[in-house]
Amino acid sequence: MYPHQTIFDMAINWDSQRIPVKASERKKGPYPYYGAQGIVDYVDDYIFDGFYILVAEDGENLRSQKENVATLASGKFWVNNHAHVISSKPHCNTKYIFYALSDIDFTSYITGSTIPKLSQASLGNIELPCPSLEVQDAIASILGSLDDKIDLNRRTNETLEAMARALFRDWFVDFGPTRAKMAGEASYLAPELWELFPDRLDDEGKPEEWETSTFDHCITILTGGTPKTSVPSYWNGNIPWFSVVDAPTESDVYVLDTTKKITQDGLNNSAASILPENTVIISARGTVGKLALTSGNMTMNQSCYGIRGSNGYGQYFILQALKNILNELKNNTHGSVFDTITRQTFSTISTTLPSLRLAQHYESMVSKYFERILVNCQESRTLSRLRDLLLPQLMSGEISIRDAEKMVEDVA
Structure with a gap:
């Protein structure tokens, strides 16, 4: 059993630097704009630059906790006044505090019957396990490695799905190969595929012989x-x-x-x-x-x-x-x-239907993308379950760091 400290003892609160901006006054840009439950917009400026934990200050999720109450935010970003902003003091690890917050029930800390609220004082009085910094670093590394792999799978799936979508759009929406043929451009597909695309568009603006x-x-x-x-x-x-x-x-x-x-x-x-x-x-x-x-x-x-x-x-x-x-x-x-x-x-x-041979070629080409997406989804589910199993055990000291590392190695 590890000793406990309050958030006041473990973390610095940066709420005074938050600046809410009305939607009508925001200028679009590359920087995330965070609210109580994560990113709500993107803006053209930032007020934080670093590694922080955002904790919902209000909202129904404080009561239901269907989603994480705490979120990690890194790099340059903006935060409105619906999320507390904290980072660790020197004897603590910010990512460890995030995981520790993910393991608690916020019910006893919230107020408000209509709109649940977690005040700055209530947040600060939350007690968390506070082992040595070395142990915190190890716990954060173990759980973080699982989340990193889940995030990699998510980003890989985004890329694979975008590839399938881009291919569909080029072939069946923009009619790219047919337009390239009309412009006299060189083939960018295998010869047997290139031959399946008509040489011109008809009066309706679709490839000849394709069906509406x-x-x-x-x-x-x-x-x-x-x-x-x-x-x-x-x-x-x-x-x-x-x-x-x-x-x-x-x-x-x-x-x-x-x-x-x-x-x-x-x-x-x-x-x-x-x-x-x-x-x-x-x-x-x-x-x-x-x-x-x-x-x-x-x-x-x-x-x-x-x-x-x-x-x-x-x-x-x-x-x-x-x-x-x-x-x-x-x-x-x-x-x-x-x-x-x-x-x-x-x-x-109404839709434009290509020849069945082309549609089946598309099916064959992208099937490997979706097979990989499914494998990644299944792997991420396994990793997520392992993370959720290890989280309370690591926070309580019920499982050793080495045993937890071995479990992660076994599924890696």
């Missing part, structure tokens, strides 16, 4: 359902049940797990059905336009659609095609209470 069709021509739409919540035997099973809260980030793409799961009885006694792996899910009611790929068999609620390619069009092609028409889908929603994408909405959106 409604989007529903190339997809099959699957619907979801919700088992009765009043029947306990329908819930807490092993069948993942997707709702919009389970949507991944755009770069991660794949949904690996869901907040709620249903039983086989729940599946059999509801409108829910099993979605095969690599089904594209789109949220269609309330929060519309969230996209995900299923990483395995799962089901979903009735506020979403499962989209499968038809007539030979593959799932990665369909995912990118959906992203290309997403704004149009959102602009064509219906509903007096909630924005809703209906099945008919897909039949109102």
